[in-house]
Amino acid sequence: MCFFMLRASSKIYCLVSFISVLILLWAFYLYSQDSVQNRIGLMCNDNTAAAMKTHTYVVEVKRCSNKDSWSVGNLLMPTGLTYSQPNTQRGRTDVNCVTNWNVPLVWEGTFDPLVIDAIYKKTDPRVGVMIFAVGKYTRFLKGFLETSEKYFLTGFRVTYYIFTDSEKDIPAVPLGEGRNITVLPVPAARRWQEVVFGRMKWATITIDKQIRNETDYLFLMDVDSLFYHRFGAESFSRLSAVLHRGYYKKTERVDFPYERRPESRAYIPFGEGDYYYTAAVLGGYLEDMYNLVRYCYEQSEEDASNNIEAVWQEESHLNKYLLYNKPTKVLSPEYLWSDYDRVPADIKVVRISQLKKNYKEVRPNGGH
Missing domain, CATH: 3.90.550.10 (Spore Coat Polysaccharide Biosynthesis Protein SpsA; Chain A)
Structure with a gap:
């Protein structure tokens, strides 16, 4: 009788120990994932900062903070406007009409x-x-x-x-x-x-x-x-x-x-x-x-x-x-x-x- 009780207690102890180990492993996994993510985030931030520091210009430009600034957006035109058809074969040939950085x-x-x-x-x-x-x-x-x-x-x-x-x-x-x-x-x-x-x-x-x-x-x-x-x-x-x-x-x-x-x-x-x-x-x-x-x-x-x-x-x-x-x-x-x-x-x-x-x-x- 005592023998069987000891065996049962041993099995319960082993099961509890096994579950405890699993819980500890799971907790360690979650902690390690957070640490990795934090390190990745810091590395990304560091890399971004480094890139910003190394991406310098000959001329320094300071931006003004106007996130809602106007721009032309899509080249929309009212319907029904009558105008001459554009032509790909005719135009000014006596002057250059585009820069070498490809703007008009x-x-x-x-x-x-x-x-x-x-x-x-x-x-x-x-x-x-x-x-x-x-x-x-x-x-x-x-x-x-x-x-x-x-x-x-x-x-x-x-x-x-x-x-x-x-x-x-x-x-x-x-x-x-x-x-x-x-x-x-x-x-x-x-x-x-x-x-x-x-x-x-x-x-x-x-x-x-x-x-x-x-x-x-x-x-x-x-x-x-x-x-x-x-x-x-x-x-x-x-x-x-x-x-x-x-x-x-x-x-x-x-x-x-x-x-x-x-x-x-x-x-x-x-x-x-x-x-x-x-x-x-x-x-x-x-x-x-x-x-x-x-x-x-x-x-x-x-x-x-x-x-x-x-x-x-x-x-x-x-x-x-x-x-x-x-x-x-x-x-x-x-x-x-x-x-x-x-x-x-x-x-x-x-x-x-x-x-x-x-x-x-x-x-x-x-x-x-």
Whole structure:
């Protein structure tokens, strides 16, 4: 009897021990899985951080936090629109219409105005135009605004952000539906270089402080210009830059007027470069324009702290930025010509042109 009781107790003990071992093994398995997952997570985080640290750019870009930023999205068009059939065999053959990074280089004859405007009007973007009218440059406001209302993005919502040191000189110009003016006071300048550098500074501050929720697409333009022909939605892209009229044909990159002094943050070595872009007209999505203007502002400030000024001020920093952060659309010199220059055969249309003026008379430091 005792023998059988001992055998039964032994079996129960063994069974309990076996179950206990199984429970311990299961607990150890769960613990090890958590540890592995945690280690994997840490490794992923470490690898991501390492990748972010090693994935550096020649030009540092700081993003603005606007997760709901506007974009064109799908290229939707209203039904029933009548337009000419596109052709794969005909077009401009006298000029190049695409860059070597495969984005459009826009000329008259490379798009259908009816189609492109219809597509973008469907997205109904809020367009901002920043212009600086400081000192005697207020005299150019009336002509700029009047011709802009006739030719610039007609039928779109447009706000002109006018930076000026003389609010009383803002002209009363009739504006179309959905178009308005916002006046932003800035200090007077002693040197014209302060005005051009100030554009990037005040553009950065204004985007940060005021217009982030007012504008989807932003242009920077020079006020001493007149529009002569339609300037439409074909100019839209994430970042659109305009070829400088003086260097777009046969200029070798070694002869571009880039900043060549290594001491400047705008420095571009000989042997590098795509095009030379003007700073007098540029545009893009608000976030992309913010990145550009903030970069130019910060780099010029760093130059100033080192007692150096880039050869062409903010235009030098702009060209450095666009060399390493390619524009998503390049606009031909149709989008900024000059009344000083003869119009060549490849410029079929002058859309906007800078006016002739006496720089010594209009600039605060006599043009120097």
